[in-house]
Every structure is written in C-alpha cells, then in structure tokens.
Amino acid sequence: MAQQETRTFRKHWLYTATAPGGRRAQGVVQASDARQALEVIGREFPQLGNVRILNMASDLLPLEEAARQRFGVPPDEVTPQQWADLAASLVAEMEQQSLSLAQGLRQTAARHRPLLLGLSVALALALYRQWPWWVALLAALGMAAPFASCALAWRHVLQHRQGLCAALAGDAMGLQESLQALTDAALSRPWAPGLREMAWELAFYSACMTARYQGVAAARAELLAHPCRPEAEAGGADAASRQPLGIFEYLLPARAGDFATAAAVLEGMLAAAPDRPEWLMDLAITRERLGQFDEARRLLARVNTRELPPFIAMYEQGIRGLLALDDARHADFGQAVALLTAACRTALEWTQRNPVFWWSAISFACELSLALARNGQPQAARRALATVRRLAPQCVDARRLEIIRAEVEPALPPAPAAGAAA
Secondary structure, eight states: HHHHHHHHHHEEEEEEEEOOTTTTTEEEESSSHHHHHHHHHHHHHTTTTEEEEEETTTTTHHHHHHHHHHSSSOGGGGGGGHHHHHHHHHHHHHHHHHHHHHHHHHHHHHTTHHHHHHHHHHHHHHHTTTHHHHHHHHHHHOOOOOOOHHHHHHHHHHHHHHHHHHHHHHHHHHHHHHHHHHHHHHHOOOOTTTTHHHHHHHHHHHHHHHHHHOOOHHHHHHTTOOOOOOOTTTTTSSSGGTTTTTHHHHHHHHHTHHHHHHHHHHHHHHHTTTTOHHHHHHHHHHHTTTTOOHHHHHHHHOOOOSSOOOOHHHHHHHHHHHHHHHOGGGHHHHHHHHHHHHHHHHHHHHTTGGGHHHHHHHHHHHHHHHHHHHHOOOHHHHHHHHHHHTTTTHHHHHHHHHHHHHHHSTTTTOOTTTTTOO
16 A cells, blocks of 8 residues: 555656767656656666756646647556657757747847847947936847847747647647637737737637537637637638638638538639649548548649648648548558558657647548558557547547547457456
C-alpha cells in the first residue's frame, strides 16, 4: 500500500541539459517535486550538465496530460521511447516560440529603425545636456512602445495557440476561455493587427463542436453572430467574399460530415475562381468522401503542386492515398500506406510551425491505420490508431472514424485473460 501511494504522487518532469561534447539533451523523469527530479537526474545521468527543469511554470500543460493527448493512453502505459519523443517535441516547440518572439522583436526594431534612432539621440541629448526629466522620460517611453506592443501581440498569439490545442483535445471550456479572451482583446483594441482574425479562427473551431452536438444550422448561426466576423463584400473579386461565412461556409458542413453541402458551396466558389489550388484540393477530398473517385482525380490533375508550398503537396499525397484506399476498382493498399505515411510525416513537420496542421496529421494517421489493416499489417494498424485515439474524434468525421475502428480493432488478437499467465 505504501508503495502504491508513493507512485500516485510522483509527477513527470521535463528537463533540458548539456551532454558531453556540447550537445543538447532533454528527457523526462519521475519525482515527487522539482528538487527530487534534479537529484534523480544527477544520480541517473551524471554526465549531464546545466540541467534545467522546464515544467515548473503553472501555465505549462502537465506532462501526464500532454502524454495522454499525444499517445491516447494513460501515463503508466507510455513507453520510454514515447516519453523521449514527447520531450524532444515539447522542447522544440518551446524553442520555436522563443525564436518567434525574438524574431518578432528584431523585425520590430528594423521596422521602426528611424524612429528608434531619433528617440535614442533625443534621449542621449536629454541626459547629456540635463534637459527636463520629462523629455528623457518621453524619449524612453517612445523607444519602449514598439517593443511593448510586440510583446502584447505575442501574448495573444500564445492565447490563440492555447485555443487551437484546446479545440484539438476536445476541451470546450479551454477553447471558450481563449476565444473569449481574444474576442475581448479584438473589440477593445481594434487597432491591433491580427486579433480579429485569430478570434474568428477560434470561433470556427468552437462552431465545429456546436455542429457535432447541435447541428450545422446552430453552428452557422453561432458564427454569423460572432462580433469578429469579417464583413462580406458583395460583388468582390474573391468568390469567398460573396459567402456570408467566407471559406467557412463550406468548411463547417465538411467538418460535420455533410460533404454534399460542402461540395455544392465549393462548386459555386470555383465557378468564379477556377484556379484556386486550395479549393480544388478541398473539392477533390470532398468528392472522394462522396465516392466520386474519377471526379476527385480530375480535380487533382488541375493542380500543379511543384509551384506551391509543401503542405499543398502533402494534401495531394493524402488524397491520392485515400483514392488508393477507398476506390475498389483501383485499390492498392501498399501504395495507400506509402502515400499516407508521407502525408503524415509532412503534416507532423508542419505542426512545429502551426498547430493547425495537427488536424491533418491526426486525420492522415487514422487513414493510415485503415490502410495498414487492409494491407495485412494489423499490429501496425493498431499502433497507428492507438497513438491518435484520444484526438481522433475532434479531427475525423464520426462516421468515417467508426469505419476505421470497425476494420482496425477487430483485426487484432484479443487481449489475454487475466488468469492466462498463471
């Protein structure tokens, strides 16, 4: 009993350190508190130096919950390799955030260089010639203002990221908290760039949850009533501007599994702008979901991915993988595995830049599990689906997810009975 209680209160601690040769190292250890975690690291890894515990801040997601969200299993079932992968991913994400903030500050300095130079000269003269104190104060405040504005904007960027992660995890309360904070900031500071766009994006993910439980009509009404909704420009050059909800007019029913409505809206938008590659891709995957495989291939043929960003090519790989998986006339499960694996890999790389790509990564991983099952690899299929099981309901249409589960999970051998080993 004492051993069980001790284990219950042990937490996981994320650390970074310097390995021999100056290489960076990171990992996760179990301990009751941060001090004991340092002792464990010193005892088990004496070769490491400059050890620093990272998850002491109250706003960092507990590692136990991060592991549960990432791998879909309780912390006790996470393997040492999975803990190592999680540590590397979290450290890379934090470094990317720090790098982005530093880059933003450098860009602010470059953009306001003439102003900062003039104010620095004024400050130097005020101090040297002993001008009135308020002159020096105004010069100093003027120099600090652009950087303070950048730091304030970065705080809202973090709120946006937290909201996206909450939406991915199905945390409706956390999503609403981030959405409300960004909406209030956008309304109180209309001059601040990007706030309305970030709030509007989170409003869409909130509406996706509404659509799942209350229907598309309720979700659409929710979006139309949101104060950060962009004003539709009737007759504008962009076909999306003639839709009350812009591109969300077709994304919302697609997220709710109503692919027929999504296809009809997309067809109308493409009629006005026939060469938009992202709309062609979205219509292709919508047609694939409707079983219109030849039409999906025709749409893909109109897109030249070599002239587009890598994530567009990722979607082409994913759609071609789905065609090889679902089209019975041209089924090639080995090719489906290869294409969906490549799409998963690219999507995971892009999640380091923007958490929005988690939805694509999870969706492709679920489809990969189905491809593996149909390709005669049931154990690999099980691992792929187990990795994303917790996040899948937020990223995959419910009916499609049931098809995947029905084919992947029954293909596995049943777990041994409790008394079998005896």
